[in-house]
Each structure stands twice: as structure tokens, then as C-alpha cells.
Amino acid sequence: MPAPRVRIAPSPTGPLHIGTARTALFNYLYARRTGGTFVLRLEDTDLARNTIAFEEDILENLHWLGIGWDEGPDSAGGEDHGPYAPYRQMQRTADHVAAAKDLLARDLAYPCYCTPEELDADRKAQEAAHEAPHYVGRCANLTPEERSEREAAAKRPAVRFRVEQGVVGWHDLVRGDVEFDTANIGGDFLIVRSDGSPLYHFAVVVDDASMEMTHIIRGEDHISNTPKHILLFEALGHEIPKFAHLPLILNPDRTKMSKRKSQTAVADYRAQGFLPEALVNFLSLLGWSTGTEEEILSLDDIAGRFDLEHVQKGGAIFDKDRLEWLNGQWIRKLEPEDLIERLLPFLEADHQAGRIDRVPTAEELRPLIPIIQERLPTLASAGDLVGFLWQDKVTVDPAVLVPKRWDAATTLAGLRAARETISSSTAPIDFEADELEPPMRALAEARGWKAGDLFMAVRVAVTGRTATPPLFDSLVALGRDRVLARIDAAIDTLERSEDAA
Numbered sequence: 245m246p247a248p249r250v251r252i253a254p255s256p257t258g259p260l261h262i263g264t265a266r267t268a269l270f271n272y273l274y275a276r277r278t279g280g281t282f283v284l285r286l287e288d289t290d291l292a293r294n295t296i297a298f299e300e301d302i303l304e305n306l307h308w309l310g311i312g313w314d315e316g317p318d319s320a321g322g323e324d325h326g327p328y329a330p331y332r333q334m335q336r337t338a339d340h341v342a343a344a345k346d347l348l349a350r351d352l353a354y355p356c357y358c359t360p361e362e363l364d365a366d367r368k369a370q371e372a373a374h375e376a377p378h379y380v381g382r383c384a385n386l387t388p389e390e391r392s393e394r395e396a397a398a399k400r401p402a403v404r405f406r407v408e409q410g411v412v413g414w415h416d417l418v419r420g421d422v423e424f425d426t427a428n429i430g431g432d433f434l435i436v437r438s439d440g441s442p443l444y445h446f447a448v449v450v451d452d453a454s455m456e457m458t459h460i461i462r463g464e465d466h467i468s469n470t471p472k473h474i475l476l477f478e479a480l481g482h483e484i485p486k487f488a489h490l491p492l493i494l495n496p497d498r499t500k501m502s503k504r505k506s507q508t509a510v511a512d513y514r515a516q517g518f519l520p521e522a523l524v525n526f527l528s529l530l531g532w533s534t535g536t537e538e539e540i541l542s543l544d545d546i547a548g549r550f551d552l553e554h555v556q557k558g559g560a561i562f563d564k565d566r567l568e569w570l571n572g573q574w575i576r577k578l579e580p581e582d583l584i585e586r587l588l589p590f591l592e593a594d595h596q597a598g599r600i601d602r603v604p605t606a607e608e609l610r611p612l613i614p615i616i617q618e619r620l621p622t623l624a625s626a627g628d629l630v631g632f633l634w635q636d637k638v639t640v641d642p643a644v645l646v647p648k649r650w651d652a653a654t655t656l657a658g659l660r661a662a663r664e665t666i667s668s669s670t671a672p673i674d675f676e677a678d679e680l681e682p683p684m685r686a687l688a689e690a691r692g693w694k695a696g697d698l699f700m701a702v703r704v705a706v707t708g709r710t711a712t713p714p715l716f717d718s719l720v721a722l723g724r725d726r727v728l729a730r731i732d733a734a735i736d737t738l739e740r741s742e743d744a745a
């Protein structure tokens with residue numbers, strides 16, 4: 245058996261979609277597992293909707309995920325590499341034209357002169373008669389004279405492929421035996437439009453045939469196209485590749501995942517601080533499983549174990565909570581220096597957006613890693629967690645500052661006493677977490693306060709928020725002067741709001 249050749253054939257009409265990334269991943273894994281070749285071909289025939297920016301988004305984000313291809317375009321708008329170049333469909337039109345000519349010459353296809361109005365009327369009549377839409381065969385058996393007449397009337401024909409009655413079946417590597425009665429595929433179908441451009445079904449098969457694809461691994465939404473593709477492979481005299489249709493990706497309510505209802509662009513997950521390791525891990529489990537309980541798998545682990553036998557038939561639920569959990573797990577596994585490097589661009593973005601007043605240095609981040617690494621759900625959440633460290637001032641909402649069981653007066657008393665403890669304890673407190681905590685606990689006890697309430701008031705005063713890393717670590721990171729200044733500012737804010745009340 246020749247080494248497998250598989251491909252992903254994205255259309256650059258939108259950003260890299262989660263579903264396309266999953267299909268790319270499974271093809272990539274299949275090639276790696278079997279010693280095969282993974283090809284990327286751009287199906288760029290939709291001139292109205294293609295853009296270079298989408299091409300860039302697709303190639304760049306596949307690279308980011310670690311999904312590399314053996315043959316295909318090197319970069320957006322750039323060169324191709326591989327023995328079957330070009331890998332952009334628009335540059336292969338000569339092949340498509342030649343294949344259509346060949347089918348016409350062998351009468352496996354014929355010129356079709358039907359106008360859009362005629363086809364529309366057919367469709368309406370079929371609808372009225374409750375028939376499934378199909379081509380009525382108006383041009384299927386025209387005599388050479390009838391054709392010449394139409395050509396003379398300056399009608400440019402489309403090309404239609406003849407579909408004989410019968411059954412088309414294949415052994416799907418995921419779904420098992422699948423059969424379609426050709427009566428249900430809509431009759432003779434168009435392969436070339438009257439303007440000479442090939443339709444998807446035709447271009448994809450001509451390209452898959454000439455690129456010697458052995459396996460077509462793609463989403464289940466293509467399953468109804470496969471009978472047409474098989475008929476075309478046969479007509480072109482090409483061996484029929486094996487097919488594997490991957491389960492649909494569904495929302496938790498089992499509706500189809502769509503741009504409208506869910507976040508589908510890989511770039512958006514990236515911008516939110518998901519790690520490529522986590523996303524690839526998650527995507528691999530969208531329809532495939534190891535057959536064990538193991539969930540945290542690197543791309544190499546997965547590549548060593550991937551098989552189509554463990555791909556499920558039923559829809560794969562996109563569970564965002566699981567993705568977030570996996571992302572947290574992957575963040576915990578990073579080396580501190582690696583984490584720092586990955587966090588910095590997100591803090592840059594926080595700075596650009598005005599959420600923090602300056603970007604910390606790697607040196608400043610280093611001592612924080614032990615307190616944040618365990619707590620980050622995403623890289624982008626670092627700003628939420630410890631952004632108060634790089635804000636000149638924090639905004640304190642008096643309503644949040646007053647702990648639930650306290651009133652404003654107690655909060656003011658608590659903050660003043662805490663300030664006192666922190667600033668002027670007799671033995672100067674080394675500003676270390678371990679040394680700050682006991683005197684603050686003692687203070688709470690002496691005044692009959694719950695330590696949790698006192699700590700919450702101080703936390704909100706110095707950070708502006710209720711959820712932070714442990715309080716004393718946060719105080720140490722801020723440093724004594726800023727802690728005192730912020731407590732003073734919070735006292736001031738609360739006093740003013742009381743005066744105003």
C-alpha cells in the first residue's frame with residue numbers, strides 16, 4: 245500500500261474555524277501516525293469572499309497550533325512547496341478545464357444550456373409536486389443539431405455530469421458502510437458553470453485525484469457530497485480514496501456549532517489567552533478518545549496514539565468549561581520563564597487598553613509566578629488577577645469596600661487599625677508575607693473582628709477587588725509604601741461617601 249496522502253482544503257473566506265482546525269489536526273495526526281504526507285491546499289475559488297487576511301489567519305493559526313504541513317503554501321500569498329504544486333486551486337484551472345473536456349469527450353458529461361429561469365421554474369414545479377429537487381434532464385440528450393442551434397443563439401453552456409441510476413456506497417473509516425441511492429442526489433449535477441469556472445465538487449475531486457490523495461478525512465457535513473465525489477473519481481478513472489467523516493461539533497444543547505451562537509475563530513481563543521497546547525489537546529478530544537481516562541495529552545502524545553478507530557460517530561460536544569480546565573492544567577505545567585514570556589504580550593495588551601498603567605518587567609513578574617501560576621485560567625486573566633500592581637491608582641467602590649457583615653464605621657475603624665499595624669508595629673515588620681499575617685490576626689482578635697472581614701476590607705482597599713492572590717502575598721508584592729497610600733486613599737473615599745450620604 246502506498247504511504248497515505250491526506251489533506252486539508254480550507255477556503256480563505258473566513259478566519260480559521262475551530263472545525264477546520266479539528267479537521268486539519270486529525271489529518272495531520274493520521275499522517276504522522278502512518279508515516280504519510282499531510283498536504284494543505286487552499287480552495288480559493290470564491291473570488292468574491294477570499295481575502296489574503298483570511299489566508300494569513302488560517303496559515304498562521306495552524307502554525308501556532310503546531311499543525312505543520314508537508315506540502316502546500318509556505319505563507320499567505322507566498323510560494324508553495326511540494327511535488328504537486330501549485331497548491332492553490334485557482335492556479336489549477338487548466339487541470340479542471342482539461343478534466344471537463346475529457347468527460348465531455350467521453351459523454352460522461354454534457355453541455356447544459358438551461359437558463360436560471362428554466363431551472364428556477366423546474367425547482368418550483370418540483371416543490372409544488374412535493375418532489376426532491378433534481379435536474380429534469382432537459383439537455384441530457386440533445387442532438388448535435390440541437391446543440392449547435394443553442395450555441396448559435398450565443399448561449400454559453402455549463403457542463404453537467406451524468407448520474408446513472410444505482411447505488412453508491414463506501415466503507416467509511418468512521419461511520420462504517422454508507423450507501424446512497426443516486427436517485428437521491430439530485431440527478432445530473434453541474435461541474436462547470438457557464439462562465440467556465442468549476443464547481444466545488446468537481447475542482448475538489450480533480451485536485452484530490454491529481455494530488456494522489458489516498459484518504460479524505462473531513463467533517464460529516466460533507467457526507468452527502470461524497471457520492472458525487474465517488475462518481476467523479478470513477479469517471480476520471482482514478483482510484484477512489486478512502487473516506488472518513490468526522491463527527492459534527494455541537495454546542496452543549498446539541499445544536500450545530502455556528503459563528504452566530506458560539507465563538508468559532510481560533511484567533512479569538514488565542515487572543516483570550518488559551519495556550520496552543522491546551523487548544524490542540526481539546527480539539528483532539530472533539531470526537532476522538534484514547535480509550536482511557538487520560539485527558540492531558542501533548543501533540544506528540546496524541547500523534548503517537550491517534551487512530552481513526554477511536555473516532556466516534558455521534559456529535560462531539562464543544563464543552564468550553566473543559567477547554568478552560570485543560571488550559572489551566574497546561575498553564576500549571578509551564579516552566580516559570582516560559583510562562584513569563586507568554587504573559588508579557590497579554591500585559592502589553594492590558595497596557596494598550598489602559599487597564600494597567602505600565603507593563604511589568606520579566607524580573608518583576610518572576611517572584612509573582614508562584615502565586616499566580618496556580619490561579620490563572622487563561623494568560624489574559626493575569627491582568628484581572630494582579631493588574632492592581634501596575635496601576636497607579638485603584639478605584640475603590642465604597643459598596644464593595646465594606647464587608648458584608650460590617651458597616652462603614654467598622655470598616656473605617658478596621659482600615660485605620662490595619663494601617664497602624666502595618667506601618668508602626670514596634671519591631672519593624674519585614675515586609676514579608678509570613679511576618680505580616682500574625683500581627684493582623686492578633687489585631688482582629690483583640691478587636692473582636694472576624695479576620696476574614698478585616699482582610700477583605702484591606703484587600704479591597706489596596707487592590708480594588710475582592711478576588712486576588714492571597715492577601716499577604718499581594719501586600720508584599722505592592723510594597724509597604726503603596727499599601728499605606730492605598731489604605732489612606734480608601735479611608736478617604738469611604739469618609740467622603742459617608743459624608744455625602
Ligand code: GLU
Nearest residue numbers: 253254255287448462466
Ligand atoms: N473547501 C472545502 C471546505 O472547506 C473542502 C472540503 C473537503 O475537504 O472536501 O469545506
